[in-house]
Amino acid sequence: MVKNLYNNHILITNLKTLMKRHFVLLGALMLSGGLAGSQAFASPEPQAITQSSHTVTGTLVDEKGEPIIGASVQEIGTTRGTISDANGHFSLEVGKNARLKITYLGYKTVEVAAKNNLAITMQDDNALLDEVVVVGYGQQKKANLTGAVANVDIEKTLGSRPEQDVAKALQGAVPGLTVLSNNGALNANPSISIRGLGTLSNGQKSSPLIIVDGVPVDDLSMVNGNDIATISVLKDASSSAIYGSRAAFGVILITTKQGQKGDHVSVKYNMQFGWSQSTILPDFPTVPEQLKAGLISKKRAGESTPELFGMYFDKLLPYAEAWEKQHGGRKGYTVMQPYKSMDDVGDYYFKGGQPLYYANYDIQDIWYNKHAPSTEHNISISGASKRTTYLMSFNYDKKQDVMKFNPGKLDRYGMNLNLKSDVTDWLTVGARLNWTRRHFSAADPWTNIYQYLWRWGSYFIPSGIYQDADGNQYDFRLVALQKNCNRLKNTHDLLRLNGYVQAHITKDLTLNADYTYEIHNWNEKASDKSIYGMNWSSTRPAYIVNPSNSDATRWNTKQNRWTANAYADYAHTFDKVHNLHVMAGINGENFTSDYFYVQRTQLYDENYPELNLAYGDLTKATIDSKTGDRASAGFFGRINYDYKGIYLLELNGRYDGSSRFRAGDRWAFFPSFSMGYRFSEEPYWKDLKNIVSNGKLRFSYGQIGNEAVGDNMFLSTVGAYQMKWLNGSNTKLNAFGMPTWVNPALTWERIQTSNLGIDLGFLNNELNMTFELYQRLTKDMLCPGQAIPSAVGAEAPYTNNGQLRSRGWELSLAWRHQFTKDLAAYANFSIGDSKIKVTKWKSSGENIGRTNDVKYAYKGETWGDIWGFETERYFTEDDFNGKDASGKWIYKAGVADQTGIQTDNFVYGPGDIKFKDLNGDGKINGGKGTLKDHGDLKVIGNVLPRYEYSFRVGANWKGFDIDAFFQGVGKRDMWTLSAFNFPTMNHPDLTLYKNQTKYNVYDPANGVVNISENNDYPCLWPGNNTKGNVTALADVGGSHNYYPQTKYLVNMAYLRLKSLTLGYTLPRELTRKAYIQNLRVYVSGNNLFLLHKGNGNLPLDPEINTGEGVKYGGWGRTIPPMRTFAVGMQLTF
Helix, strand or coil: HHHHHHHHHHHHHHHHHHHHHHHHHHHHHHHHHHHHHHHHHHCCCCCCCCCCCEEEEEEEECCCCCEECCCCEEEEECCEEEEECCCCCCEEEEEEECEEEEEECCEECCCHHHHHHHEEECCCCCCCCCCCEEEECCCHHHCCCCCCEEEEEEHHHCCCCCCCHHHHHHCCCCCEEEEECCCCCCCCEEEECCCCCCCCCHHHCCEEEEEEEEECCCCCCHCHHHHHHEEEEEEHHHHHHHHHHHHHCCCEEEEEEECCCCCCCCCEEEEEEEEECCCCCCCCCHHHHHHHHHHHHHCCCCCCCCCCCCCEEHHHHHHHHHHHHHHHCCCCCCCCEECCCCCCCCCEECCCCEECCCCCHHHHHEEEECCEEEEEEEEEEEEEECCCCEEEEEEEEEEEECCCCCEEEEEEEEEEEEEECCCCCCCEEEEEEEEEEEEEEEEEECCCCHHHHCCCCCCCCCCCCEEECCCCCCCCCCCCHHCCCCCCEEEEEEEEEEEEEECCCCCCCEEEEEEEEEEEEEEEEEEEEEEEEEEECCCCCCCEECCCCCCEEEEEEEEEEEEEEEEEEEEEECCCCCCEEEEEEEEEEEEEEEEEEEEEECCCCCCCCHHHHCCCCCHHEEEEEEEEEEEEEEEEEEEEEEEEEEEEEEEEEEEEEEEECCCCCCEEEEEEEEEEECCCCHHHHHHCCCCEEEEEEEEEEEEEECCCCCCCCCCCCCCCCCCCCCCCCCCEEEEEECCCCCCHHHCCCEEEHHHCCCCCEEEECCCEEEEEEEEEEEEEEEECCCCHHHHHCCCCCCEEEEEEHHHHHHEEEEEECCCCCEEEEEEEEEEEEEEEEEEEECCCCCCCCCCHHHHCCCCCEEECCCECCEEEECCCCHHHHEEECCEEEECCCCCCCCHCCCCCCCCCCCEEEEEEECCCCCCCCCCCCCCCEEEEECEEEECEEEEEEEEEEEEEEEEEEEEEEEEEEEEEEECCCCCCCCCCCCCCCCCCHHHHCCCEEEEEHCCCCEEECCCCCCCCCCCCEECCHHHHHHHCCCCHHHHECCCCEEECCEEEEEEEEEEECCCCHHHHHHHCCCEEEEEEEEEEEEECCCCCCCCCCCCCCCCCCCHCCCCCCCCCEEEEEEEEEEEEE
């Protein structure tokens, strides 16, 4: 192990040295190339600081004659520039024979010869064809893009929404970008993917590379949305390959705001106050209904009377019925009243030392806040002197979760500084400084609160207050743990320093270089302390958590990363029709991390939970640490060529190196190309321009390596651990595991992507459409090797024997129209879908039913498939010929026999689930559980999201604006053992929720038979989350009436009004009197309501996909997503 780690360190060191040499060499080449380029492509009058100059002025207006404010006016080939003022005027000092480039979002770019008193009318660009899109190491006009690149509308996506997390705000922003949040926890980071799953290695992680101002970023929660200027999503290899192996699954490119030339000092202040509540919460029926369900299910199973901690349901039922009659409704968090008589049962009864709790507590109201506060403040100061622009911003936001007792809180502070200065007319230098602190704190109870809060009925564990004879008041277990525990505190600090330089060697040649150093520091502090109150089934207060269980925990992680880029950019037009753009450069990155964890038990004083104040035996202390480092480097280049802006070609290449791979296989070359044809610019299309005003065909193909295959995949490692069992004295002994086996032939995963797209604009580009077809093929994918004998003591090494294919399509439509000077409207729609299939896999069999389990993958498998039975209906008495002598039901002829899948003493009968006999053999079973013999099983769903879509509508009228954004998933399924999904799921709990009261009952002996297809559930049975005897379904769980099946498959499709904003901008005639340039006020809502909820009456938000205590039916027992209402203001001085 030590030798291997030493060798790895040497390899990384050598790679760093090689990178340094490459930078020096490239710098020399760029300087020499730059000088040569100056001679070869210099204009007749070379640019210099001393050249003659003069001042030009002009006015910019739109087609209605209104002044255009803030348009960029740039002298081409120099650093000189300015912006238009509030009257559309500009003034700029330029060189001799200068040409100006004038740009403004939503208008076509104008290039004119510089002269005095220019009067320019800018034309609308409905399709935003002249919009500059940020791509890898540069920018391109949208009209000239040939790869799959999408721009995010920053103002609508981030501007007024009460969503502080940029990643969550991006959900539904562009087709192909999937953002999944499993719950509503403040500190939870959503998963992000572009065009679905890309690999089955590394825990099936295929996250995109996120770049902020040229620097890789792992956590978007540390980025302030108000500082973002642009976001581009690069989806295919032709657009992302320039970033190398870290961009195997796409890139999200973010640039931050900076000051504009010619800008006066501007102060902007944005504020927002919000209130949040849960979107959907479970609930319970009356306590008698809960108890009766438990009694019915246990009676059917022939088991003893159900009980919870000594509270027998049959004895509890009369008190619960009396409470319901005397009180009705729900009980809040108040003092509990003791039993006096059956005419005044109170809320509890301590009967012979046994507590009986029967009050129906309002869990939703007691535990969940309907007005959890949040606030957000951002202030920025920007401006420019003659040669220097600056922007400084400060932000603070705070959010609280919906828990009433001891809620979680998230605070984020940030500062951003962007400076840029033109040292000369040809040289620009700049610096960026970013500091962010994210502080999260929450209750850190001894046990999982959400698991137990919803595990049993609303009567247990009581959420009321116990008052003893002396008037002392005590909380019961869950409330006491949540209210009185210490808080976990986690602080994440980020400091990023960036410097860059840009040199305009000629009007065609530019050299760029930048260097960034980034420091992350995480500190977490947690501790357990003693808790006193009413425990599970106690009749008097006692310790719930003993003082001997107190402890103190600390952990720290530090990460350092530096990133350096240097590249040359050459652009020239030959004969006015041949446009050439060439870029070449080098990139390097180095990353190190250090993690340390320690925990000590038994505190001297629980008010001071410090490590040095703990006195527990050091042999019980836990100490852990981990270090990591990696480096990467790459040489890259791109060539763009177009003829008259009609025929477009782009070539990309990158020679990439990574320390993650073994010696001798660290470097690889990855090429890509794309081409486009703007047929709408051809002369033959002239007569159709009034209908189809823009048309472009695109195709791209590329290959890229995958660096994110996991740590030490190419390095044999040995793990150390401690054991107590060897010598029988319970003494800790140090031990080492077997070295991991590594395949010496292991190499890169290679991702090949192809993309075919068409862009169309109709009616002067008021209506625009983009359609894409794509395929991503992951070759040489890492997969587990053939199983080896267990006596070896190690798992089989990985091999490059897997292949994964993703095929999909995307469609986006956008419309906008200016009806009058004061009225404009817009609408857009996007949808995308993909399907993933394993096209190659080295496996010994084709065992079905193990959803997303790499160990059981097989060739031809559609990844994410769920196998199960097809539910036909409920059994009725007409399906049987009575019972035999042993009491088992006798199936009629033509009715498929289900006795083969019965377990325990469960017997299918009237009111139970009847499965469909798919293979027609008269018996219901799962065959051998293989693809060739799966009996009556079929694919019933898929866990991966399909048909993700969104649409937005909005309008502006006389200062008023409205924007509504809808987002949804057309198809997604989940098989889960959630107690919310099926009554009496977990045998010890026997819980019944409010959505589960319509179930079949078959009790002819007592004259009760209620079997109807209108009932939601079959006859009750205690415990349905155990493994049945169907081999293919054993791992996912479920038995009896709850084998995996179509009827109880959770449909996670949905459509929700994601956000709604109504704003008003005060007239400038009023605001200018108060020296205010712009003032907008608005109200906004997030996650407002669902228009479609696929999971029906399941009392969970359809985006939830996690829970506490999953093996006890806990899927869904988690902090729910939040609905937020907010008011805000945007103010500019």
